[in-house]
Amino acid sequence: MHSNHLLLEEPIRMASILEPSKSTFFPAMTKIVGTLGPKSRSVEVISGCLKAGMSVARFDFSWGDPEYHQQTLENLKAAVKTTKKLCAVMLDTVGPELQVVNKSGNPISLQADGFVILTPDQEQEASSEVLPINFDGLSESVKPGDTIFVGQYLFTGSETTSVWLEVSEVKGNDVVCITKNSATLAGSLFTLHASQIRIELPTLSDKDKEVISAWGVQNKIDFLSLSYTRHAEDVRHAREYLSKLGDLYQTQIFAKIENIEGLTHFDEILREADGIILSRGNLGIDLPPEKVFLFQKAALYKCNMAGKPAVVTRVVDSMTDNLRPTRAEATDVANAVLDGSDAILLGAETLRGLYPVETISIVGRICAEAEKVFNQDLYFKKTVKYVGEPMTHLESIASSAVRAAIKVKASVIICFTSSGRAARLIAKYRPTMPVLSVVIPRLKTNQLKWSFSGAFEARQSLIVRGLFPMLADPRHPAESTSATNESILKVALDHGKASGVIKSHDRVVVCQKVGDASVVKIIELED
Ligand SMILES: Nc1ncnc2c1ncn2[C@@H]1O[C@H](COP(=O)(O)OP(=O)(O)OP(=O)(O)O)[C@@H](O)[C@H]1O
Ligand SMILES: CC(=O)C(=O)O
Numbered sequence: 294m295h296s297n298h299l300l301l302e303e304p305i306r307m308a309s310i311l312e313p314s315k316s317t318f319f320p321a322m323t324k325i326v327g328t329l330g331p332k333s334r335s336v337e338v339i340s341g342c343l344k345a346g347m348s349v350a351r352f353d354f355s356w357g358d359p360e361y362h363q364q365t366l367e368n369l370k371a372a373v374k375t376t377k378k379l380c381a382v383m384l385d386t387v388g389p390e391l392q393v394v395n396k397s398g399n400p401i402s403l404q405a406d407g408f409v410i411l412t413p414d415q416e417q418e419a420s421s422e423v424l425p426i427n428f429d430g431l432s433e434s435v436k437p438g439d440t441i442f443v444g445q446y447l448f449t450g451s452e453t454t455s456v457w458l459e460v461s462e463v464k465g466n467d468v469v470c471i472t473k474n475s476a477t478l479a480g481s482l483f484t485l486h487a488s489q490i491r492i493e494l495p496t497l498s499d500k501d502k503e504v505i506s507a508w509g510v511q512n513k514i515d516f517l518s519l520s521y522t523r524h525a526e527d528v529r530h531a532r533e534y535l536s537k538l539g540d541l542y543q544t545q546i547f548a549k550i551e552n553i554e555g556l557t558h559f560d561e562i563l564r565e566a567d568g569i570i571l572s573r574g575n576l577g578i579d580l581p582p583e584k585v586f587l588f589q590k591a592a593l594y595k596c597n598m599a600g601k602p603a604v605v606t607r608v609v610d611s612m613t614d615n616l617r618p619t620r621a622e623a624t625d626v627a628n629a630v631l632d633g634s635d636a637i638l639l640g641a642e643t644l645r646g647l648y649p650v651e652t653i654s655i656v657g658r659i660c661a662e663a664e665k666v667f668n669q670d671l672y673f674k675k676t677v678k679y680v681g682e683p684m685t686h687l688e689s690i691a692s693s694a695v696r697a698a699i700k701v702k703a704s705v706i707i708c709f710t711s712s713g714r715a716a717r718l719i720a721k722y723r724p725t726m727p728v729l730s731v732v733i734p735r736l737k738t739n740q741l742k743w744s745f746s747g748a749f750e751a752r753q754s755l756i757v758r759g760l761f762p763m764l765a766d767p768r769h770p771a772e773s774t775s776a777t778n779e780s781i782l783k784v785a786l787d788h789g790k791a792s793g794v795i796k797s798h799d800r801v802v803v804c805q806k807v808g809d810a811s812v813v814k815i816i817e818l819e820d
């Protein structure tokens with residue numbers, strides 16, 4: 294995989310672009326988050342998604358009830374068992390999302406240059422004249438001239454199933470809008486986005502709390518995707534809420550940056566969150582189009598330097614109905630990888646798209662190609678410089694492990710970890726080879742019962758570029774004696790060999806503790 298790395302900054306022989314890529318065990322180092330829904334909830338399709346490279350399943354509570362999502366999750370568990378592919382679970386909140394409910398489900402046609410009224414009176418039927426919304430305060434938040442988009446759940450803002458509105462007049466609680474384009478709104482749920490308008494609703498709604506405390510706790514969710522995070526306080530509040538819900542104190546919070554308010558407070562949000570989702574679906578219509586790329590590059594750089602995973606959304610919308618992405622989309626996926634994203638999040642493409650498995654597969658292949666030309670050397674230097682000196686011991690060990698692995702052309706880095714910290718730090722330096730993170734369970738107690746740590750830590754690495762977890766047998770004592778180190782290493786090597794990432798005569802870099810000392814060692818395999 295890493296033997297014939299090309300660098301974009303050097304002249305590439307054009308013919309080399311055509312050379313077929315060697316197939317590898319891991320479809321890509323970049324991870325794929327798939328949103329599960331009507332077109333991706335059978336055991337069969339989910340198994341296909343896992344085999345194609347999906348490693349995180351997103352359950353979006355903007356849509357569907359807990360029972361529906363539970364059935365999907367049970368199918369996911371069955372698929373994980375049969376495919377033996379690990380998958381983490383992400384719960385995505387509704388937050389202050391504005392929605393139009395179309396009870397009848399009949400398509401609604403809107404004509405360009407016509408008028409439509411947005412009303413909080415939800416007793417009214419949705420029609421070409423009136424769209425009832427789930428929020429009382431819109432009339433107080435907008436003024437004539439403001440821009441509003443309404444469209445089918447997960448709309449792009451450019452297709453014929455979404456409409457661009459301009460506020461013409463505010464009449465009591467109603468907002469009268471001019472329609473800028475003709476559109477047919479399809480489906481029973483439309484989302485509404487008021488550009489650059491603050492919506493006075495809590496980031497974690499009462500309904501979200503209900504879902505998290507029931508569905509979330511029952512299913513020990515690995516990630517909370519906090520929709521419309523606007524301030525660091527939103528993350529702190531969610532964290533405090535999770536901390537009181539049993540196992541969910543371990544759930545990682547991914548702040549979704551979906552509007553300009555979140556963008557403005559990005560630095561402080563990043564400090565509080567475990568990871569960031571660049572929600573380009575909403576942000577892409579909140580920002581002027583010419584600014585979207587700049588936010589992406591700046592945000593990914595900051596996440597990379599902080600060593601926190603970053604997820605990019607809305608990459609191949611056109612694959613919802615087509616087997617091939619557009620040229621622009623294909624290029625965009627590669628650029629997201631080159632810009633530093635850890636994972637790509639698929640929404641409509643897997644949820645209601647016709648080709649969920651093919652989409653995952655194509656996105657994975659594009660990511661893998663981009664990874665090959667990623668300028669690791671430059672990135673490594675940039676990161677070391679950013680961290681400065683003196684480095685913490687662990688950071689110095691982690692960066693050295695990556696350096697050594699590249700110098701000796703190791704096929705993998707094996708990292709022992711309990712908290713997952715050491716493995717994440719290694720991934721931060723973006724090694725060109727996979728990192729097998731061997732998570733060693735620790736016995737812990739909450740004063741009521743004893744249990745082992747490790748499951749959350751292992752699954753949470755499924756969203757980090759280059760990290761591939763393996764949960765060690767809890768019967769291994771967590772103390773790092775040389776005997777246990779040796780036996781766990783043997784299991785990890787066997788696992789690597791069985792999965793095809795490690796072959797005879799390969800070099801492997803191992804990062805572990807021997808007694809009190811953290812060490813990086815290079816081993817050369819025999820056969
Ligand atoms: N059980 C283990 N056996 C051997 N080495 C380990 C073990 N756990 C962690 N290490 C090594 O210890 C060093 C510290 O890593 P890390 O911070 O991930 O450890 P941890 O045990 O998860 O956390 P903590 O230091 O907070 O207890 C790294 O070099 C890591 O590879
Ligand atoms: C995923 C999502 O919410 C967005 O892209 O806006």
Ligand SMILES: [K+]
Binds near residue numbers: 353354355
């Ligand atoms: K959502």
Ligand SMILES: [Mg+2]
Binds near residue numbers: 551574575
């Ligand atoms: Mg969104």
